[in-house]
Amino acid sequence: MSAYANLLLVMLMAVDLYMVSTTRLDACIRACIIQAMILATLPFVLGGIHPDMAFSEQMHFVILAGATQIVKGVVIPWLLFRALRTLSSNREFEPFMSLHYSQLINCALCGVGFWGAAVLPWPVEHPHPLALGVALSTLLIGLYMAINRKKAISQILGYLVIESGLFVAGWALLKQPSSLMELGVLLDLLVAAMVMGILATRMDAAADDARDGNGGGDE
Amino acid sequence: MNGLGWILIIPALFALASLVMPRPRAVLWLAVIGSFISAAWMVVVGWEAFDHRVSTLRQQIFLDALSAYHCLIVVGVFALASVYAFYYFTSSGNAHPFDRRTARRFGCLWFLFLDSMILTLAANNLGLMWVGMEATTITSALLVCLDPDRPAVRAAWTYLMMCSVAIALALLSVIIACAEARIVTGTGQSVFLWTELCELAPKMHSAPARLAFVFALVGFGTKAGLAPMHGWLPEAHGQAPTPVSAVLSGVLLNCALYCISRFVSIVEPTSPGWANSVLVPFGLFSMAVAAAFIAHERDIKRLLAYHSVEHMGIITLGLGFAAPGAALFHTLNHSVCKMLTFFCAGALVQGFGTRDMGRMHRTLRFLPLAGGGFLAGVLALIGAPPFSIFMSELWIAKAGILNGHIPAVVVFISIAAVVFVCAFRHAIEMTWSRPDLPPPADGTRGISAALVLLPLALLLVIGVWMPEPLRHALQQAAAIIGEP
Amino acid sequence: MRDILIHLALLVVLPPFLPGLIQKTKSWFAGRQGPPLLQPYRDIWKLLRKGAVVSRTTTWLFRAGPVVGLATVMCAGLIVPFHCAKAPLGFEGDVIVFAYLLGLGRFFTMLAALDTGSSFEGMGSSREAAFSALAEPALFLALAIICIPAGSASFQDAWSMLPGAMRFAVHPEILAAAIAVFIVLLTENSRVPVDDPNTHLELTMVHEVMVLDHGGPDLAFIEAGSAVKFLVISSLLTHILLPIPPEGGWVGLAIFLGGTLGLTIAVGLLESLIARLRMVRVPQFLVAASVFGAVGLLVALVGGAR
């Protein structure tokens, strides 16, 4: 089973790197959808679902996977596309750091992520080689996306990547689903994304342009 | 579902009710009544929590002395803030009209905000506590941008973005703590309840527990407004309507510090004194940064926001000096005093039509209640004696020296003196400067006497006399954080 | 009781004779005959019988100045021992009272001068204030040198502790005290190096211009006062230089009178020999006195005079 896990984790890393290097917002949102799909299948592979588990537990996995897929893969991208339609332009003009440097920085962040996973005292007995590293790298990349991008929408995307990083870290550390925790996280993610969407659109309505998350001088 | 569950349900019901209110004034009346009912219920339920832990919903929701203490402060401040909201929104000084739609939105969000804070404080399950924290961020962000003008929306955006990212890190700390607990229990069952975590704490390995505490400190520290992660606080408080910023800086920051103190009692058994050594530098740095900004701030609400950063620094210092009793006492003083100063500041802003202190002149003569209240509030805030903050700062300094943090106490007292002079200078300039200018346009009665005199009286009484029930409550709550 | 009577007689009779002697020495040195020795007695007697002319701008202070001036100096005279070690009013700490009595007299004289509102008297009192402020430390340092062997601040103990013979061998520091007191004597009584008593140009005066506007009995009091002050301060010097026996008696009286007259002649000679200092140099002259005192004290402390 772990072979598939490595494959999925590597795909997740690939999606992260793709998201950073694209300037088109709709492409980014589609990448998010792919990421959601990966995250939905990951528990089955990583979590150690095995046939002799009680039926209710297996159902547990299925419900969580379904919920993740619906929330992260369908509802939030729909919200973002709706917000994108109201905003005038589709392209993120000039992030603070040019794309080339962003990519270099992302590689560095992946390095830092894996270094962190290896060195820091994580409470896990037999850690999966890749899981924690990928989780931390995704987290750092998401944080970098939020810092580097000016448009409100791309900052929401950064936040989503952070959430997915956390999701993977959760699974890597806890190894089995805890209903209350996951549901709570998903619910919050949903509401947060909704509110951000509303704010982004209102910012556009109130502001002359949504070009920068909050550029311009203070009044 | 004994009485405890109702403390969450009552605000939720009022939130729904306020969506169907016909007129704005009805919403405001509902807000006042709702907050007083939930306050009364909280007192009924919370009182016995000081003697023994009360829990419900299979241990997921509970009230122990520490959370009951914080809950009482939250509902108390909330009740008075609702009364003030009535005056604030009905007076004429506001930029945007308080029509039916905004009123309903305000009412609903107001009670959801209260509900999420009570959830955070009453959650035994760390995940639930995290969810409550995230909920407070979302509801208060929407409250901040109640008026749809650009700076308010941008401030709300900054606040929401920063706190969501920070609380994501806090989620990581919860995950680490629970994973460590799961390993230590050996049963393979994941442990999320704080009470169980507390019992398992002595058996935990010290390294992962410390890692969890570091993430929690950065995550919840941002929410508490500790420097250098305090960037959102002046933005959000500066732009929010005054009742919202009063509650934001009055009690919301305390909830974040409450979460940190929960993590302190997890880390303490395995590595005694280590948490203090981390908290003390954060406390001092917050006070220093706040003092620097207080010296040159011109916007009255941002000034009070920086005072919040400073006092959060002092409370963290209290925790760092292993004097949780003094820190909790200071939390109470600061909440009451900050609420008072924000009320008066709000009335002044409405009276003078501007937030720039430079353009407020002779406040004592033109708006005697608000001006006098603000002057007394600032005096109390910076630790002038008759008020209780002087006593709690002295208590923290004494605890610091007795635990051997002498250089930290030296820095603490010097920064307190710098803040005393800078803040007092602002207050003096406002109260007596520029006698030549004409009085403000409409001296509307933006605030009622009770809202100023009641907190002041409370501050004076606590400053001089420590009533027995308060002492008992402080002792019980401090014992939980780990009074040595 | 006998000593007290001698002391009072000296205090009342002797003082006017001293300015007369100085005047006689100066005129003898200049080759002229000069006024008779008893001229000051006649002047005082004449002035006491005259009326007075008082300026319009003055208040009661103008009249109180000379009275308090004379009273303080007489009181100081009662404190300082003349022909023996014991003064009529001797007690521990009288050294300090002596110095401050002179200060009080000066205070009222200056105020009386300033009361007239004339710019010349203002100039005189401002110079007097400056010089006396600098003379005070010198006087106190000298008094400290004297009092260190005795260990208490009273003239009686100080003089009786000083050994008769070999005085300067045992206590070399009292020589420095003598120099300091001599400089203070010249300053307080406005003799030549500091101030010229019989100059006529107001701009150069210090003490004389302060008493410019007084007439009749006031002037008499002032003349008598300055004479007594001369005797009082010179008595300090004679006690330092000459071995006056502590029990006094006729031998003490003889030595005291010889010393006082010798000192007066010395001052007269000094006035004939050197011209007065420029007004700017006087502060340095006074600081020199303080330096002498300080050096004397160091010698006293280190030299084991205690």
Next chain:
Amino acid sequence: MLTVLIGAVALLCVSALAAAFCSRWERLCLLTGKVGALVACAAGTGAAVSGIVRGLTQAVETPFATPLGPLRVSIDPLSSFFLLCVFLVSGLAALYGIGYLRAHAGRRSLAGLCAWFNLLIASMAMVVLAGDAVLFLFSWEIMTVSSFFLVVSDSDREDVRSAGITYLVASQSGVIFLFLLFVLLAQPTGQFDFTVWAKAGTSSPAWAGVCFILAVVGFGTKAGLWPVHVWLPQAHPAAPTHVSALMSGVMIKLGIYGILRTLTFLGPAPSWWGVSLVVIGVVSGVLGVLHALAQHDLKRLLAYHSVENIGIITMGIGLGLIGRSVQMPAIAALGFGGALLHTLNHGLFKGLLFQSAGSVLQATSESNIDRLGGLSRRMPHTALAFLVGSIAISGLPPLNGFISEWLIYLGAFRGAAAFSTGNAVASLLLLSSLALIGGLAVACFVKAFHVVFLGEARAIDPAGVKEADGFMCAAMWTGMILCAAIGLGAVPVLGFLTPAIAGLTGMPMATPLDAGPVNGLVLASTLLIALAGGLAGLRWLLLRGRSVETGATWGCGYPQPTPRMQYTSSSFADPVIEPFRAIFHSSRHATGMVGVFPAHASHEDHLEDRAQRVLFPAVRLFARALAHVQLLQRSRVQLYLAYILATLVLLLVWFMARGGF
């Protein structure tokens, strides 16, 4: 007796509140405020005197508990002596205030003034009565805040507000040291109770040294020792006169009380403490009187004289400390006795001087003394008050100033003979500088008195000037009588002192200061007065029959003498200051004589306080430095997110570097 004192303090607070509430009826407000203050001060003085005479030590705890435990109110001979100073001088200031404020009825809000005035007296009394550190700091801060509001009372003027801020900065930086001192003293025992501290002392001599330095700097800022005195010459001209009389008469003495109280905690004192206090006293005294000479504003001049007299008191304490450290209780008694008596004397004559200065300021509303002159004919009582005050402050014999300086001199003379070389040099330094200070003080007060009261009016119309009203004259006359009474009645007064200094010198209460010489001193004073009276009678007899004409002052034949040709304060002080010019930061602007017949020439000379030129820019620099931190906050969410990331990474790296978690 303690209950009477607490009653007096309570009455003060109640009358303060009453005055604050009835702000609309000015007469009633003035009445309640001032009468309340007078009654309380009278009761307080009575209680303090009986406390001193009985040498009573009493303590009581508050029934309710503050967060830091119950508060202790205690009294012992030392604090009852300071209570006497507080209540006596405050009573006089309140009496004077009635008259002074009646003239200001229209312009300023009387309610605020009366309320804060009573609160200031109450808080000062509580500082002395405090039996534990919490109550001490509590009332110390209230004293600072209420005196600040009094200084800033006519706050329409910008310079008054900036003077207030200077005062606030100085007092708060002093409070930093006090906070640290008390918290350090609490370290060994963990309690704030003074009696516990007195027994426990500090953990090690090194800590005792640190506490001593903290006490001297902290309380020195309030007392006005050099160079932390800079707020005094700013605050006094800004405050109304009866307030500055109270502040410099009493409030700065609480700094001295603080130092003495701390000394009782620190156990056996090494001799370097005494020597350092003597040096500080000498510096404060000499520089204080020199700067007073260079002033043109009467109240600023008196403020610098407060610095000088505090210097003298500190010298006395230093001498006493040296005496105690070498186990010579006789000299210690003289040092501490002289210092304590000078505290009381200074309260009296400084209050007197400020009161007469206030009457002059109120009558002429002109603060630059070079424009006044010849006021003694229009204001005889005020002139006499200023004269008596000047004689007393210069330490001239018949009055009380001389008695305390005489005690310190006596101690210095005995010390010079008895001490080891190092301490002897210190007492000789004290001796010579006290003499220099005495000389300069005489020069300064002759200048101040003659410029304001003697000669002819320079630039004001004397016709419009009228004498101070009844209450003000009553206060001044009481002050004069008290000064003379202490001057002549020195023997009982010294009997008063012995219990107060017993605690300090470690001498048993019984042995009073050796009264022998004091009788001689009193005899000399009475003899002086008798002689002066006799000569005055002689003069009256002589001139009775004769003609006493009045004519113009002799102008050496100058045709048109004008009043402006009289000596002014700067011309009088110039020769005195000339040798010490290096001490000042002098800035001269002179437009020289140009051409054969010079039309216009002007000479302007400003002497500034060097300590002020160093400290004020330093504080301004610190304030500007704070401004640079503003750059941290540029309202960009990306920046704040970066801060979060940076903090997290920093913390992780920091803990990893320290050898893993």
